[in-house]
Amino acid sequence: MRIKVEIDERSGFCYGVIRAVKTAEDNLGGKSKKNPLYSLGDIVHNSSELNRLSEKGLHIIDMEEMKNMHGTTVLIRAHGEPPQTYELAKRNNIRIIDCTCPVVLQLQKKIAKTDGQVVIFGKLGHAEVNGLVGSSGGRAIVIENMNSEGLERIDFKKDINIFSQTTKDPGEYQQVCGIINGKMEEGAKLIVHDTICRQVASRHAQLSQFAKQHDVIVFVSGQESSNGKVLYELCKKNNSRSYKIESLQQIKKEWFKDGDTIGICGATSTPKWQLTSCARFLKITLNNYICSTLFKFIYGNYRRF
Ligand code: SF4
Numbered sequence: 001m002r003i004k005v006e007i008d009e010r011s012g013f014c015y016g017v018i019r020a021v022k023t024a025e026d027n028l029g030g031k032s033k034k035n036p037l038y039s040l041g042d043i044v045h046n047s048s049e050l051n052r053l054s055e056k057g058l059h060i061i062d063m064e065e066m067k068n069m070h071g072t073t074v075l076i077r078a079h080g081e082p083p084q085t086y087e088l089a090k091r092n093n094i095r096i097i098d099c100t101c102p103v104v105l106q107l108q109k110k111i112a113k114t115d116g117q118v119v120i121f122g123k124l125g126h127a128e129v130n131g132l133v134g135s136s137g138g139r140a141i142v143i144e145n146m147n148s149e150g151l152e153r154i155d156f157k158k159d160i161n162i163f164s165q166t167t168k169d170p171g172e173y174q175q176v177c178g179i180i181n182g183k184m185e186e187g188a189k190l191i192v193h194d195t196i197c198r199q200v201a202s203r204h205a206q207l208s209q210f211a212k213q214h215d216v217i218v219f220v221s222g223q224e225s226s227n228g229k230v231l232y233e234l235c236k237k238n239n240s241r242s243y244k245i246e247s248l249q250q251i252k253k254e255w256f257k258d259g260d261t262i263g264i265c266g267a268t269s270t271p272k273w274q275l276t277s278c279a280r281f282l283k284i285t286l287n288n289y290i291c292s293t294l295f296k297f298i299y300g301n302y303r304r305f
Helices: 015-026 047-055 063-067 083-091 102-113 127-135 149-153 170-183 198-213 226-238 272-287 289-299
Strands: 004-007 037-040 058-061 073-076 095-098 117-121 141-143 160-164 190-192 216-220 242-245 261-266
Touching: 004 272, 015 047, 015 073, 015 102, 037 063, 047 058, 063 083, 083 095, 083 127, 102 127, 102 160, 117 127, 117 170, 141 149, 160 170, 170 190, 170 198, 198 226, 198 261, 216 226, 216 272, 226 242, 226 261, 261 272
Parallel strands: 004 261, 037 058, 037 073, 073 095, 117 141, 117 160, 160 190, 216 242, 216 261
Antiparallel strands: none
16 A cells, blocks of 8 residues: 655644643653652643653642642643642642643633633533633633533623633634623623634644645544544544544554545644654555554454554
């Protein structure tokens, strides 16, 4: 089989994730280090990258574990945290390495200063959204879509300030704002805040083009990545032969035909090295009969290569 493979130049970690991962690496000294580094939640929604950092000594903890810690060092990831987390760290004498993305931090501050009704368009339970709700003092109403339970709590007779989670689809946000605006009662206004991250928003048009320009799209992303879900759906909309994978083992031969051009792309939480290894893997296994046969032999499964 002869194929061409191209990696989307704009795919790979966003600024906030690069900063958080680099800070973690700068503060890691290997598993044997006396003072280990803990990350509150997955530093990035990508299991391969998490394994790589775990090999270097990063420990992922949850809030329950943090409650029982004293005198340790905890890294706050790019998603940010609500004020209660900082209060807990102070009480338990925990040193915080704060990697909250400056874009998220700015949004938290904006929400904290906003009086009246606050609505957040985002994923319920998502770390960034929890941090935003915390910044509002718990007042903010979260809506995921127009069927969300949160809608019943909105008072359309009063002004509403609406903000979006930084990684949402700009088109979807616009649609939701349009529907809410249609429900506003006389005298009340909807104030829409443009809070989608520029790095995410600007990728939509470019990624749509990239998906159209290739016969097949292989989208590499962790299952938990909210941005990954949004960007994969965008690829699928523009190219029906789009496939999402988390690891190379999920790739299937039947996705490809002789002469195909294959575009490889990913979420803001997908490391560049994973896209490069995916491209190398496809070039070797699809272009080279011997390697392909060897791969079949190793995996003993003809559904894969
Ligand atoms: S997507 Fe944007 S806001 Fe979110 S962490 Fe990355 S750079 Fe920051």
